[in-house]
Each structure stands twice: as structure tokens, then as C-alpha cells.
Amino acid sequence: MKWWQKATVYQIYPRSFQDSNGDGIGDINGIIQRLDYLQDLGIELIWLTPMYVSPGRDNGYDIADYYQIDPIFGDLADFERLLKEAHQRGIKIMMDMVVNHTSDQHRWFQESLKGKDNPYHDYYLWRDPVDGHEPNNWLSKFSGSAWEYVPALNQYYLHLYEKRMPDLNWRNPQLREEIYQMMQFWADLGIDGLRLDVINNISKDKDFPNDTFETPSDDGRNFYTNGPHVHEYIHEMYERVFGPNNFVTVGELSSTPVSEAIRYTNPEREELSMAFTFHHVKVDYTGGKKWTLGQYRLSDLKRILSQWQTEMAAGGGWNALFWSNHDQPRAISRFLDDGQYRDQSAKLLALVEFGLQGTPYIYQGEEIAMKNANFTSIDQYQDAESINAYHQMLADGISEDLAIKILQQKSRENCRIPMQWDMTANHGFTTGMPWLQPVVADDYSVATKAQAPDSVFAFYQQLVALRKTEPVLIEGQYQLLAPEDEAVYTYQRQLGDKKVRVIANFTDQTQQRANAAVKAVMMSNYPDQQLTTDQITLRPYEAVMLEIE
Template sequence: MKEWQKETVYQIYPRSFQDSNGDGIGDINGIISRLDYLQKLGIGLIWLTPMYVSPGNDNGYDIADYYQIDPVFGTMAEFENLLNQAHERGIKIIMDMVVNHTSDQNRWFQEALKSKDNPYHDYYIWRDPVDGHEPNNWVSKFSGSAWKYVPELDQYYLHLYDVTQPDLNWRNEKVRAEIFKMLKFWANKGIDGFRLDVINNISKDKNLPNDTFKTPLDDGRNFYTNGPHVHEYLHEMYEEVFGPNNFVTVGELSSTPISEAVKYTNPKRQELSMAFTFHHVKVDYTGGKKWTLGHYKLTDLTRILSEWQVKMGAQGGWNALFWDNHDQPRAISRFTDDGKYRDQSAKLLAMVEFGLQGTPYIYQGDEIAMKNAYFTDISQYNDHESINAYHALIKSGVSKDEAIKILQQKSRENSRLPMQWDSSKNYGFTTGQPWLKPIHHDDYSVETVLKKKSNVFNFYRALIFMRKNKQVLTDGAYKLLDSHDNSVYSYERFDDKGKILVMANFTGETQERKVADGFNLILGNYDNIELNNGTVTLRPYESIMLENK
């Protein structure tokens, strides 16, 4: 068992974490100033979203220079100080890395634009027009065609994401050599691993065929997700970089079935440590479509989580456990109640996550029950994906009010609000104007939450401690207790030494459920628990963790 399998990862979105110089954007020195806070929380690793030089069209996931820290976040010397300061506190650092595409401002792409004969031209995926149109019918994740025409070259380049993010050609050995060289540069800085953005998209079908559009998912992904050489490329990365440096790695694997996720994460294959998959956070996509006012059924959510628990565990794969991140709205607003039962809801989600098998991730603010932004006008959004989706909705006939309600529910901007540290102006995030400004007053901050007797922060601390000290939570088997229960999620983790039972009421109504003899409470999200004669009464959004030795 690897040490990171017992640890908890804390995700920092640097732009929104802590500003140290008053420019309204979080930075490296701001992160350093909060390391004692993270050490107190008990986390073992920090995942930093990109801080490389970037024009910022996709919040840093469009990298213009892989070797430099963007001045908006600080200097390389400050980054090295962050590494040292974190390591002194026993905290490892995982950097976010994007190798499916670069920014169109990257030197490689600027060279590629000069001519078809330029050595860098083949660093990207180019095709000639077909009958005067795009080479195929693939759709960009950011809406519209996945191809951009360059008149000077009379060619199109592929961009699965924003038009300013051309896809790299991984079939070119020179591209792979450049990528490995760059990864080694950061390894030599002393980092501890990588989170690899959209890594399962790096290998495309060389024929780039049209997709069928029989379902909403037939948008081209059938020919680039988990493509023909992706495992080969990842194993090469492992041999070159990950293995020799004993790295912790997590791959973002959207639209990936369990059978493939096992391949990515089974240690015998030497590819990745663990997998981010997204089936459970698409449970409220109506007809598979994200930009809808969605509603979810608990039975669908528990079925998906359970399938991944059972099958990944049985086949040697490893899950990265999460509810939200910089690309997802806040789970507390999405799956539970961020109003009357806000504290209970935050604790319930934490307990359900930490009871599962895998490595748990906390997204900044989860530990103080931060909620969605609830912006009321499109002008308040910065995110290209959300803005594009809004205009596409309006064009399709959706009213402005409904389009905004959809964004309030689904936009990733919801989780990008600056961290709420105290009750001063801008919640102590900045002395200047924050890059993304909240519109509602919220009395939840680190300062106010820590003053509460039974607070969310300390609940997370208890769960983090438990993960490190209860072996059954690391390698015990998993069992869903009632697949038809649409109100209470009940599951067991067990080994030959005993069982842990988690029960979580996902409703605003009181629920009663039977509990087998011999179980004793080890943690609950209410101050006292009602357990009588084998029956437990679960109040609104109540969750309990019981143990039977």
C-alpha cells in the first residue's frame, strides 16, 4: 500500500486562493501564507492548477511557456520557496500539466504558423479542407467546430477545446521528446507529481473520421478518447519521468469506462497512480446534455459510485475521490442543501466521500461549506465555456432567465469564487478588487466557521485522521446496502477484522432505517444520534459512520 493512498489531497485554484499583493489575483506568496492552515487541516498533498505563462483564455490551461511561472502568480524563486515551505510541513506538491494542447501563443505554434515546411508545423494536427469545409464534423468542448481555418496555409488545425488551444500531435516523436524533457525540468525542481489534464485525449485516430451524432456524446470523442496509443504514451511517460521520480500522478479521464480506468491505474501497468472520472457528476445531465436544468435521482448516483467502487477495487484500479473542483459547480449546492442544512450537507458529502475506496480530494472551500456563486447576469461571468454556453442557449430559444438559472446550476465559475478567509472586505482574499467578485454576502468564512463548536473544518480533520488510521478505509471491500433507496445512501466497507457502515440521508425529511446489531457510532454530522432497538432515525441531511469490530 502506497502512502498517498491514505493521504488527502487539497486542490488549490491559485487565482482564487489568497492574494498577497493587492492586485486582486491569488498568488504563490498567498499560498505560502496559508500553509499552516493546510497543515492544521491535515492534508498530505496539494494539487495546484496551472501557474505557467498563459494568455488566460482558459484560466491557465492554455500554456504559452511550459518553463516559466506566470508573473501574475509570482516568480520561479517564490515557487521554489513554496516547494520548500510545503515540504518542511510534510506536504507534497502536485502540479497541473496540460500536454494535450498548448496555447496558440506558445512558441511551437507560432513557428507552426509560418509554413507547412516549418519543423514545428508537425507538432500540431493539421488537415487540408475537404470540399472547402472542415476536415470532419467533430465538435469543440467549448461549442462549435473543433477546427480553425488558417487562410495563409489553406489548412485547418484541430482544437478539441478553445480555438486558442491547438492540439499537439503525439504521433510525432519530437513532440513526445519535448514533453518528457519539460516534465523532467519540473521533476528536477523537486515537485512530487502531476495532475494530467484531459490526458486520455492525447491519442487520436489517425484517420480522423466523422462521428455519427446518434447520441449527444457522438461529437468526435469516439475517435480520440482513450485513443489507440494512449496507454503506450503514458507507459513511456512513466518510464521516463513518473517512475524514476516516485511521482504521484492523477489523470483526468472524462468519458472513460471502468475497463479503461483500470488499465490507466493498475500499478502493474506502470501508467498513472489514480483516475479522475466524471460519471457521478454528470448524473444531473438531462439526456446526457450538461447545459440543462437537471435533477438527479439518488439511486442513479449511488449506482454509479458503487460500480466504480466494486469494479475498480476488484481489478486493481484506484479512484481519485471528489465531489467538485475548479471545473465543477459546488456539490453542496448541487446535491444537497446549501441553505437551512448547510453545515449538515457539507459534512454529509465529506463523510460519503471519505468512506469510499480511493484517495480523497478536497477542493478549496469545501472545508468551510462554500456554495455556488449564483450570478444573476452573464456580465458577471469570465469563463469562456459558460459564456459560450449561455449564447448557444439563447440562440436555441431558451429565455435569458432560464439560461442564467442553468449557469447558476452548472457553470464551473460557481467554484471559482475567491476563498472566504474572514469577515473583512472581500473576505480577506485581497485588499484590491477581486478578479471574480461575489454578488451575495455570505457569513461563512474560515474565521466564522472555526468559531463554531461543531464545525465543518474539524469534521474534515477527523475524517482525514480516520483515513490514515483505519486500514479498512484504504483496502477494505465495498458493498451497497440498498440499490433501490432513493433517500438514504447506505454502504459498508469491510475486511476480515470488521465493518464500517456509512448512512447518509440526502433529503430534507426524517428517515428511519434498520441497523444490524453490534455497530457503534464513530462519527456523525449532528451533535447526538438517535439509535434505538436496531433502528436509526436520520434527520434531514444527517450522516453517520458506524463500526462493528
């Protein structure tokens, strides 16, 4: 068993975590100030979203210099101090790495613009016009064409994301060599692993065929997601960097079937440690489309989670477990109740997640039940994806009011409002003006909510500790019970003679269900769970973890 299979990861979005100098943007010294808090929570690994030099077109995922910390966060000396301070507390650091694309301000791309004979031109994916138009019909994830025309070269470059984020050409061995040397630079500084952004998109079909657009997902991804050489490239990364440095790695694998995720994460293949997949957080995509006001069925959510639990285990793969992250709305607002039953809902989500097989991730603020931003005007958004989607919705005839409601439900800006530390100005995040302003006053903060013995924070503490001592939660076989139940999610984990059952009421109505003989109540999000021998009564959003006879 690997250490990271029992550990809990805490994701930090640095610009929204803690500001130390009053400029309104979180920074490295702010993270250092809060390391004791994370140690108290029981965290063993921190995932940091990008802090490299960047023009900020996509909040740091557009990297202009892989070797330097952006001055808004600090400098390399600050980062080395963070590594030292974290390691002294038994906390490892995993950096976010983006190698599918760079910023158009990166030196490589600036060189590639100088001409087709420049050696850096082949670091990117340039193509000549076809009949005076784009090379194919692929769409950008940020709306519009995935191709940008450069008149001086009479060529288009590919950008699967924002137009100022050109895709790299992984077929070029010299590019790959530069990537591996850069990763080794950070390994030599002392980082413990890498989270690899959109890593399953790095290998494109060399013929760049048109997509069919027969389904909402036919936007080009059929020819670059889990592409022809992606496993070869990642195995090469493992041989050059991951293996020699004993890295923990997690790949962001959107639009990836279980069979492929197993290939990425089965240790015998020497690729990645674990997989971030997103099928469960697309359960409220109406007709497969994100920008809709969607509802979800609990049976669908259970079916998706259960498929990944059973098939990944059978194939020797490993899941990264999460409900929210920097690219997803807050799950408490999305799936449950962030009002009257806020604490119970937050604990329910935690209990369901930590009972599953995989490595659990806590996104900053989940441990104090932070909720969605609930912005009421497009002017409050800074996220390029959300702004582009808003204008596309208006162009498609959707009303402004409905477009805002959809953003309130689906925008990734929802989870980027600053961390709520206390009830002073700006929740203790900064003494200045926050880079992103929360809209609704909220009395939830670390200072007001984390100290009580029955707090959401304390509940997470107990779950983090429990996973370190209960092998059944790491290695136990998963079984879904009552799959068609639209109100209650019940599953069981078993290792040898030990059986653990998780039962969670996803509704605001009291539910009664038949129950097995219970040996002990391991965890409950209500303080006074009462069990009879033949049935269990679940109050609104009540969840329990039981040891079964």
C-alpha cells in the same frame, strides 16, 4: 500500500485562493501564507491548477511557456520557496500539466504557422480542407467546430477546446521528447507529482473520421477519447518521468469506462496512480446534456459510485474521490441544501466521500461549506465555456432567464469565486478588487466557521485523521446496501472482521431505517446521534459512520 492511498489531497485554484499583493489575483506568496492552515487541516498533498505563463483564454489551461511561472502568480523563485515551505510541513506538491494542447501563443505554434515545411508544423494536428470545408464534423468542447482555418496555409488545425488552444500531435516522437524533458525540469525543481489534464484525449484516430451524432456524446470523442496509442504514450511517460522521480499522478479521464480506468491505474501497467472520472457528477445531465436544468435520482448516484467502487477494486485500479473542483459546481448547492441545512449537508458529503475507497480530494472552501456563486447576469461570468454555452442556449431558443438559471446550476465559475478567509472586505482574499466578484454576501469564512469544535472544518480534520489510522477505509471491500432507496445512501466496508457502515439521508425529511447491531459511532454530522438495536432515525441530511458488530 502507497502513501498517497492514505493521504488527503487539497486542490488549490491559485487565482482564487489568497492574494498577497493587492492586485485582486491569488498568487504563490498567498499560498505560502496559508500553508499552516492546510497543515492544521491534515493535508499531505496539494494539487495546484496551472500557474505557467498563459494568455488566460482558459484560466491557465492554455499554456504559452511550460518553463515559466506567470508573473500574475509570482516567479520561479517564489515557486521554489513554496516547495521548500510545503515540504518542511510534510506537504507534497502536485502540479497541473496540460499536454493535450497549448496556447496559440506558444513558441511551437507560432513556428508552426510559418509554413508546412517548418519542423514545428508537425507538433500540431493540421489538415487540408475537405471539399472546401472542415476536415470532419468534430465539435469543440467550447461549442462550435473543433477546427480553425488559417488562410495563409489553406489548412485547419484541431482544437478540441477553445479555438486558441491547438491540440498537439503526439504521434511526433520529437514532440514527446520535448514534453518529457519539460516534465523532468519540474521534477528537478522538486515537485512530487502531476495531475494530467484531459490526458486520455492525446491520441487521435489518424484517419479523423466523421462521428455519427446518434447520441449527445457523439461529438468526435469516439475517435480521440482513450485513443489508439494513449496507453503506450502514458507508459512511455512513466518510464521517462513518473517512475524515475517517484511521482504521484492522477489523470483526468472524462468519458472513460471503468475497464479503461483500470488499465490506466493498475500499478502493474506502470501508467498512472489514480483516475479522475466524472460519471457521478453527470448524474443531473438531462438526456446526457450538460446545459440543462437537471435533477438527479439518488439511486442513479449510488449505482454509479458503487460501480466504480467495486469494479476498480476488482481490477486493481484506484479512484480519485471528489465532489467538486475547478470545473464543477459546488456539490453542496448541486446535490443537497446550502441554506437551512448547510453544515449538515457539507458534512454528509465529506462523510460519504471519505468512507469510499480511493484518495479523497478537498476543493478549496469545501471545508467551510462554501456554496455556488449564483451569478445573475452573463456579464458577471469570465469563463469562456460558460459564456459560449449561454450564447448557444439563446441561439437554440432558450430564454435568457432559463439560460442564467442553468448556468447557476452547472457553470464551473460557481466554484471559482475567491476563498472566504474572514469577514473583512472581500473576505480577506485581497485588499484590491477581486478578479471574480462574489454576488451574495455570505457569513461563512475560515475565521467565523472553522474554529468551533463542531464546525465543518473540524469534521474534515477528523476524517483526514481517521483515514490514516483505519485500514478498512483504504483496503476494505465495498458493498452497497438498499440500492433502490431514493432517500438514504447506505454502504459498508469490510476488512477481515472489521465492518464499517456509512448511512446518509440525502433529504430534508426524517427517515427511519432498519439497523444492524452497532459497536460504535465513529463519525456523525449531528452531535447527539441516538441508536436503538433495531433501527436508526436519521434527521434531515444526517449521516453517520458506524462500526458494526
